[in-house]
Every structure is written in C-alpha cells, then in structure tokens.
Amino acid sequence: MDSQSKREQEIALKQIIVISAVIAAGFLLQIFTGSVVQEILAAPVSIILSAAILSLLFIKQGDLLQQCGSARVSLILIATLLIISMLMGIIPGNTIKYSWPFALIYLMILVNLSLATGRRLRRFRLWRDLKFILFHLGLLILLIAAGPGSGDTKRYFMTVREGDTEWRGVVSGGTEVEELPVALALLDFDMEEYPPKIALIERRTGTSLPAGRPEYIDAAAGNRGVIGEWSISVDSFEYPKMKAPVAHITVKKGDGVTINGIVSCGNYFQPYHLLDIDSVYSFAMTYPEPQNYTSHIEIYTKSGLKKNGTVEVNHPLTAGSWKIYQYSYNSTMGRDSEISQFELVYDPWLIPAYIGIVMVMLGSLLLIIKGGESNGVE
Amino acid sequence: MGWSEFIYFAIAALSMWIAGTILLYLKDRTLAGDILIVSGLATFSLFIILLWIKLGHPPLRTMGETRLWYSLFLVLVGYAAYKRWGYKWLMAYSVIVSGVFVLINILKPGIHNTALMPALRSVWFVPHVTVYILSYAMMGAATISSLATICKRESVERNPLIELTDNLVNIGLGFLLLGMLMGAIWAKAAWGDYWSWDPKEVWAFITASAYILYIHSRHSGTGERWNQWIIPVAFILLMITWLGVSYLPAAQGSIHTY
Ligand code: HEM
Numbered sequence: 001m002d003s004q005s006k007r008e009q010e011i012a013l014k015q016i017i018v019i020s021a022v023i024a025a026g027f028l029l030q031i032f033t034g035s036v037v038q039e040i041l042a043a044p045v046s047i048i049l050s051a052a053i054l055s056l057l058f059i060k061q062g063d064l065l066q067q068c069g070s071a072r073v074s075l076i077l078i079a080t081l082l083i084i085s086m087l088m089g090i091i092p093g094n095t096i097k098y099s100w101p102f103a104l105i106y107l108m109i110l111v112n113l114s115l116a117t118g119r120r121l122r123r124f125r126l127w128r129d130l131k132f133i134l135f136h137l138g139l140l141i142l143l144i145a146a147g148p149g150s151g152d153t154k155r156y157f158m159t160v161r162e163g164d165t166e167w168r169g170v171v172s173g174g175t176e177v178e179e180l181p182v183a184l185a186l187l188d189f190d191m192e193e194y195p196p197k198i199a200l201i202e203r204r205t206g207t208s209l210p211a212g213r214p215e216y217i218d219a220a221a222g223n224r225g226v227i228g229e230w231s232i233s234v235d236s237f238e239y240p241k242m243k244a245p246v247a248h249i250t251v252k253k254g255d256g257v258t259i260n261g262i263v264s265c266g267n268y269f270q271p272y273h274l275l276d277i278d279s280v281y282s283f284a285m286t287y288p289e290p291q292n293y294t295s296h297i298e299i300y301t302k303s304g305l306k307k308n309g310t311v312e313v314n315h316p317l318t319a320g321s322w323k324i325y326q327y328s329y330n331s332t333m334g335r336d337s338e339i340s341q342f343e344l345v346y347d348p349w350l351i352p353a354y355i356g357i358v359m360v361m362l363g364s365l366l367l368i369i370k371g372g373e374s375n376g377v378e
Numbered sequence: 379m380g381w382s383e384f385i386y387f388a389i390a391a392l393s394m395w396i397a398g399t400i401l402l403y404l405k406d407r408t409l410a411g412d413i414l415i416v417s418g419l420a421t422f423s424l425f426i427i428l429l430w431i432k433l434g435h436p437p438l439r440t441m442g443e444t445r446l447w448y449s450l451f452l453v454l455v456g457y458a459a460y461k462r463w464g465y466k467w468l469m470a471y472s473v474i475v476s477g478v479f480v481l482i483n484i485l486k487p488g489i490h491n492t493a494l495m496p497a498l499r500s501v502w503f504v505p506h507v508t509v510y511i512l513s514y515a516m517m518g519a520a521t522i523s524s525l526a527t528i529c530k531r532e533s534v535e536r537n538p539l540i541e542l543t544d545n546l547v548n549i550g551l552g553f554l555l556l557g558m559l560m561g562a563i564w565a566k567a568a569w570g571d572y573w574s575w576d577p578k579e580v581w582a583f584i585t586a587s588a589y590i591l592y593i594h595s596r597h598s599g600t601g602e603r604w605n606q607w608i609i610p611v612a613f614i615l616l617m618i619t620w621l622g623v624s625y626l627p628a629a630q631g632s633i634h635t636y
Contacts (some may be wrong), residue, residue, distance in 0.1 A: 022531075071598040078594060082587045089580040089623075097575050146573065240426065291439070292499065314500045314568050325570045345570045353572065357559050367552035369462065372544035 017137055019080065022108060035098040041151025046068035046349075051111045053140075057118035069115025078110050106147055113140045131366045141352050149349030156344045157327065160186040160297075164195050169344060170260025181302040182322055184342060188296040191335035195220050195289035196245050196265055198234070200227045201284045203274070209281070219247040219263075219285055232283070239288075242268040242336050251275070251283060263371040268332050288334070295326055295340040311342065321348045380432055380440070387425035388480045394418030395453055396472045402466050404540045411576075415457055415469075422450050439499060445479045447504040448511070452476040455512055463545065471515050502564035512558040514620065516550030517613055524609035542604065547609060558582055581619035588612035 041049070056301045067073065084105060096102055117136045120129055136289065155167030156178070167183035170176070179201045191254040197216035199208045208214030209228055217225030221237045230251050244267035250260040261278055265285040266272030274282040294312040299305070299319045309317045316325045330337035347353075398414030405411065409560025411441045426446055429437050437443035448580035450575060459465065561582075573579060592608040 010575070071594060075591065075594045075598050075600070078587055078591045082584060083590060085580055085584050085587065088575065089584055164440070233446060314564075316567060323570065343570050353564075357562060357572075361559050363558060364552040364555040367555075368459075368549050370548075371463065372548040 007267060011067070012072055012076075016076055019073075019076055019108065020104070022099045023080070023105050026104040030099040033100075035095060036100055036103045036153050036363065038098075040303075041148055043152055046148040046151050050144045053114050053148075055235055056111060056114040057121065059115075059118065061115065061119065066119075069112055069119060071116075074109075074112050074116065077105065077112055080105055081109065106143070110140065110143055110147070113143070131363055131370065134359045134363030135365065138356045138363060140356075142356025142360065145349040145353035145356060149347075149352070152346075152348050154346040156180060157341060158184060159339055159341045159342055160184050160295075162186050162189055162338050162340075165298075165300075172343070180344065182319065182324075182344060183300045184324065185298040185300075186295055186340050187238055187298060189293070189329060189337055189340045190296070191293040191329070192336070193293040194291050195237075196247075196288040197286045198225075198227075198232060198247065198249060199284050200230065200262060201274075201282055201285055202280060203276070203282050204280070216286065219245065235260070243267070244272075245285065245288060246273070247285060249275065249283065251277065253277075267334065267336075290334070293326060293329055293340075295342070297324070297342075299324065321350065322346050323350070380429065384406050384425065385484055387421055388484060391418040391422040391425075392473075392477055392480055394421065397478070399466070399470050399473050402460075403482060405553070413463040415453070419450070419454060421458070422453075426450065438504070442483055444504055445483050448508050449483075451477045451504065451508040452479075452511065455508070457551070459512075463549070465519075468515065472512070474513060475515075500564050500565075500568065502560050506557055506560045506564060509553050509560065512617065513550045513553035513557060514547050516553065517616055520550060521610050521613040522544035524606045528603070528606050528610075540606070543606070543609065544596065547589060547592060551586070551593065554586055554589065558586060578623050579621065581615070581623050585612065585616045585619045615623070 024190065056065075056069075061069065083232070084096065088094060102225060107334055112137050117133065117140060120132055120136070124133065126251075155172035157172060158169040158180075160166040163186070165183055165185040167180055168177050169180045195218045198219050199214060200215050201208050210214070215225075215227045217223060217232060217234075219234055219237050221234055224231070224233045226232070230253055232249055232251050235248045235250055237245070237247045243338065244264050246262055246264040248262050249261070250258065252258045259275065261275040263275050263283050263285045264270070264275055265287050266274040272284070274284050276282045288321050292312055294310050297308075297317070299307045299322075300311055301319060301322070303320065305319055307317070307319050311317045311324055311326045313326050316323045318324075325343040325345065326340070327343040328341040330339050394414045395418040398411040398418065401411035401414065402408050426437060429443075429446075437446060452472045453476045456469050456476075460469040520543050523546065524541050526544065527537045527539045561579075565574070567570045588608065589612050592605060592612065595608060596605050
C-alpha cells in the first residue's frame with residue numbers, strides 16, 4: 001500500500017516536471033519570437049491542428065497516452081491555468097492571452113480532454129457517462145473553435161451613410177481600409193429614445209434638485225409631477241424631426257406663485273432653453289437617452305447572396321459566415337444621425353462554438369439535477 | 379394594471395412565500411406549505427402578465443421591470459431546488475433575496491422608469507443574473523459547511539458533511555457555468571465576441587476554474603483535507619469576481635460597470 005502511493009507520488013512529480021518544461025519552452029519562444037500572432041492559426045493550420053487533436057479521440061492508448069489523458073494531469077493543468085489566469089486578472093494591461101506559455105497550456109488541455117473523452121467514448125454507457133461526455137466533448141469542441149479557430153475570425157468596422165452602399169471596412173484594431181467581400185446599403189437609420197425629463201436645477205452649478213437624490217418627471221404632454229415644493233404640469237411637448245425637443249410647462253409653488261414657459265435641452269444646432277423661477281433656480285430639460293437604434297440594411301456578398309433586414313443592438317444579422325452588428329452612430333446628432341456604424345464579423349467556427357456551448361449547458365443542467373452523486377472518489 | 383397596483387400583488391405573494399416557508403420548517407407534512415408557495419408564484423406571475431398586457435411588450439425595458447423577473451425566478455428556482463434536494467434553507471434564502479428586490483421596487487418607485495441602456499436590453503440579462511445569484515448562494519453554503527468540516531479535529535474523511543458540501547459545490551457549479559455561458563451567448567449577440575477576457579470575465583473564469591479544480595481533485599483521489607480547503611479559497615476568488623474586481627488596477631476600463 002505504502003510503496004504504491006510512493007510510486008504514485010513519483011509519477012505525479014514526473015508529470016509536473018514535464019508540464020513545467022513545456023511551459024518553460026513557451027517562455028523561451030516568447031523571448032525569442034514574441035507573442036503568438038493569431039494569423040499563423042489561419043486555415044489550413046487551424047484545420048490541421050483541430051483534426052490532429054480530434055484524431056486523439058480514436059487513437060488506441062498506450063501507457064504514455066493514458067497518462068497524458070489522466071485525471072491527475074488534468075488536475076495539474078487546471079491548477080496551472082488557474083495561476084496564469086490570476087496573473088491575467090491582476091496585472092494591468094497585460095497581453096498574457098497572446099503569450100506562448102498560455103497557448104501551450106491551452107494546447108495541453110486540448111490534448112488531455114481529447115484523450116480522456118476518447119477513452120470514455122469507447123466504454124460509453126448513456127446514464128453513467130452522459131454528463132462526462134457533455135462536459136468534456138462540449139468543452140473540447142468549444143475550445144477548438146475559440147482557440148485554433150480564432151485565426152480564421154476577421155472583424156471589420158464599416159461606416160455607411162443613409163442612402164449609400166459601402167464595401168470598404170477598417171480592420172478592427174487597425175487603420176488601413178480594405179475592400180470586403182460583403183457590401184452594405186443603409187436604407188434607413190432609426191433611433192428610439194426615452195422621453196427627455198424635466199428637472200429643477202441650480203443654474204450656477206447645474207446640479208439637479210433635491211441635491212443628492214434628484215427627482216425628474218417625463219416630458220410628455222399631459223404629464224404631472226412634483227419636484228421639491230413645485231408642482232409641474234406639461235402642457236405640450238413637441239419633438240419634430242431635425243429639431244430639439246421643446247416642452248411648454250406650468251409650474252406652481254405651494255404659496256400660489258405660478259410661472260409658465262418653455263424648456264428645451266437643445267441639440268447640435270439649436271440652443272437649450274431654461275425656465276427661470278428666481279435668481280438661483282431654473283427648470284430645465286435633460287437630453288433624451290437612446291433606448292434602441294436600428295438600421296435597415298441590404299447585404300450583398302461576393303458569392304451572390306442578397307439579403308434585406310434590420311440590425312439592432314443585441315440583434316445582429318447573419319449572412320453566410322458573416323454577422324453584422326449595430327455598433328454606433330453619430331452620437332452628437334442622436335436620432336438625426338445620418339450615418340450608422342457596423343461591426344462585421346466573419347467566423348466560420350460559429351456553429352461548432354454554439355454546439356460546444358449547448359453541450360456544456362446541458363451538462364450543467366445534469367450537474368444541477370444529479371449533484372455530486374456520481375463523481376465518487378476512486 | 380400598472381405599477382400602482384404592484385404593492386398589493388407583491389405583499390400578497392411575499393406573505394404566501396414567507397408563510398409557506400415557515401410551514402416547511404415547522405411541519406413535516408408540507409402540502410399546505412407547497413400550496414402557499416405555488417399560489418404566491420401564481421400571484422406574482424399574474425402581475426407580470428397583467429403588466430405585460432398593459433404595456434403591450436414584455437416588461438424588460440427598465441430596471442424596475444427586470445427586477446420583477448429576478449423576484450419571480452429566484453423563488454421558482456429556489457423552490458425547484460428545495461423539491462429536488464430538500465434544502466429548506468435554500469428556499470428561505472431565495473425568498474429573502476426575492477423580498478429585497480420586491481422592497482426596492484416598492485420603496486423606490488423612481489427606478490421603474492430608469493432606462494436600460496441598449497446593450498442591457500436582452501432576453502439573457504435576467505436569467506444570466508438570476509442564475510449567478512443562485513450559484514453564489516450555493517457556494518456560500520458550501521463554504522460554511524467545508525469550514526465546519528476542516529475545523530472539526532477528527533478524521534476529515536468520515537465527516538458526514540462532506541457529502542452535503544460536495545452536492546452543493548456540484549449544483550453551484552452547474553448554475554455558475556450556466557450563468558457564464560449565457561453571458562457568453564449574450565456577449566456574442568451584443569458585441570460580436572463570446573469572450574473578450576475583460577477583467578470581470580477573467581475573474582469569473584478563475585472562479586469557475588477553482589471549483590472545477592475541486593471536482594477533479596476529488597476525482598483524482600487527493601487527500602480529503604486538501605479538497606476541503608479548495609472550497610473556501612474558491613469562495614474568496616468568487617468574492618473578488620463579484621465585489622472586488624472594480625478595485626483592481628487591471629479592471630480600469632472594464633465593460634462590466636456595475
Ligand atoms: C466544464 C468544466 C468541467 C467539468 C464540470 C468537469 C467535470 C468532471 C467530472 C464530474 C469528472 C468525473 C467523471 C466521472 O464522474 O466519472 C471529470 C473527470 C475528468 N476531467 Fe473534467 N470537467 C471539466 C473540465 C475539464 C477540463 C478543462 C479538463 C482538462 C484539463 C478535464 C479533464 C478531466 C479528466 C482527464 C477526467 C478524468 C477522466 C477519467 O478518469 O476517465 N475536465 N470531470
């Protein structure tokens with residue numbers, strides 16, 4: 001028994017030494033060649049690398065491979081990953097995620113996962129092994145898509161004027177303009193805004209009152225409210241296209257003083273308007289905040305695809321392996337913006353990534369239902 | 379049916395949840411408790427449905443509206459977990475946290491109108507946050523029970539608490555991973571990238587890795603004393619993720635500003 005555990009300890013030590021040596025090699029690579037350039041992973045490298053890792057699923061395992069796919073090696077690797085990601089979380093502005101040591105740990109995890117999953121697949125029994133397979137095969141697929149697959153992802157920014165068609169984009173993080181295999185026509189840019197608000201402010205400082213927990217009322221015709229000792233009613237509210245919002249309000253103080261007039265927050269070419277109530281305080285209007293913005297676009301790809309649709313925040317549009325995201329607009333002009341800015345992402349590994357995510361999520365549900373019941377200590 | 383009626387529905391639902399939970403604790407037969415809790419859930423859902431009809435769109439646009447869903451889902455999942463695992467404290471906990479959200483909605487009516495910025499307006503927002511809250515509850519409980527095991531001088535291996543701790547960590551990790559992956563799907567839809575190693579994401583990853591380390595450590599036959607120690611350490615990492623990240627120098631400029 002005792003000599004058995006001593007032997008185990010020796011094996012563990014060897015595994016730690018080998019893994020440390022690989023990481024040390026990563027440091028040397030880092031020093032001599034600099035960070036990993038993601039482009040080296042672009043196809044065909046990404047495909048060959050993934051095929052090599054996935055082929056480990058089917059290989060018959062001798063002693064060495066069995067060790068590489070063992071639970072103890074996974075433990076050492078996860079612990080190493082934990083340490084390196086803590087450095088990532090503590091050191092400001094680091095580029096650890098592009099470093100060779102990190103890439104090699106990632107690679108070793110892929111190998112370990114693939115070997116362990118392959119072993120389990122060969123003696124698969126549904127209820128016993130489903131959780132394990134969902135987690136580890138799912139994670140393997142996801143990590144391949146997010147790792148080796150990342151070399152094939154391309155991201156561009158594109159700015160399009162209403163009525164125009166654009167096919168040139170700027171590489172994300174770069175400045176040079178490229179011609180892309182997709183073109184976008186911006187038919188219309190639309191923005192919904194939350195109604196602007198009426199506030200009571202101290203004119204000199206601009207602070208809203210009551211100080212510390214300011215109160216506002218929505219600028220909408222017919223709305224009423226109370227701020228401090230003033231009761232406010234909004235008599236009319238107008239917000240025509242290309243103009244600043246204007247509200248006509250009547251304010252009454254407890255002692256009967258009544259004032260009325262207009263307030264406006266102004267916009268990119270019209271001045272703002274305050275309603276003064278004495279030498280210190282005024283009523284004012286806040287800027288309307290964006291609620292949602294939408295672009296109606298037409299997409300054309302080099303391969304002949306043509307598609308019509310809308311893009312808004314949280315709702316990208318898909319055309320083949322491209323996804324088009326609403327990114328920004330001319331924020332000084334707000335809803336009158338005549339341009340819309342898009343982010344275009346080309347990601348051929350999207351579907352595997354989602355398959356992996358869904359598998360791990362299903363595994364998580366099993367974990368919640370089954371708890372720790374079947375990970376008995378061996 | 380609008381916010382002005384919320385207080386009646388909320389107090390009715392909350393009283394039923396509290397009474398039901400107390401009954402679960404007092405009585406062995408729990409039928410009355412079950413009925414009360416389910417009726418509370420029905421009452422609360424009814425308010426959401428009526429509000430939905432009145433607004434003409436799902437109530438997910440303002441802070442106040444999303445808080446409604448937290449209150450509902452917390453009790454719903456807390457109750458489901460109680461039915462499956464029999465942990466009464468989890469039911470009580472979810473009622474308390476849900477009650478906090480209800481109280482905020484009653485006491486600060488101003489926030490009903492506080493607008494959600496466009497990126498937060500997603501169907502993933504509510505489940506993502508709710509599931510994380512539940513995971514934190516599980517992990518908190520697991521930490522206490524692991525500390526209890528560690529502090530007992532006698533043999534750690536024999537301690538019956540170990541099984542409870544292990545269950546809690548496994549269930550908690552299930553919720554944690556769900557929360558993380560929903561976050562990833564959401565980020566993909568909002569920003570075009572599932573994972574950008576933003577500081578909050580790095581720490582969420584560290585936290586999950588620590589709990590995964592525990593599971594594998596237990597599977598590899600590491601001494602039980604070691605395994606038990608991983609849990610409180612992981613919980614410290616969880617606290618950094620949740621509360622501490624914004625104070626770290628690495629986090630200046632994080633996209634997760636809450
Ligand atoms: C999503 C996160 C993960 C979860 C929830 C998870 C869960 C588990 C569980 C529950 C077991 C025990 C299997 C059983 O019950 O029979 C296990 C074993 C194992 N895991 Fe993981 N795991 C995760 C990630 C990883 C990673 C990242 C690696 C690789 C570094 C890994 C490698 C292994 C290995 C090698 C085994 C032992 C397989 C065997 O003995 O046949 N796991 N894992």
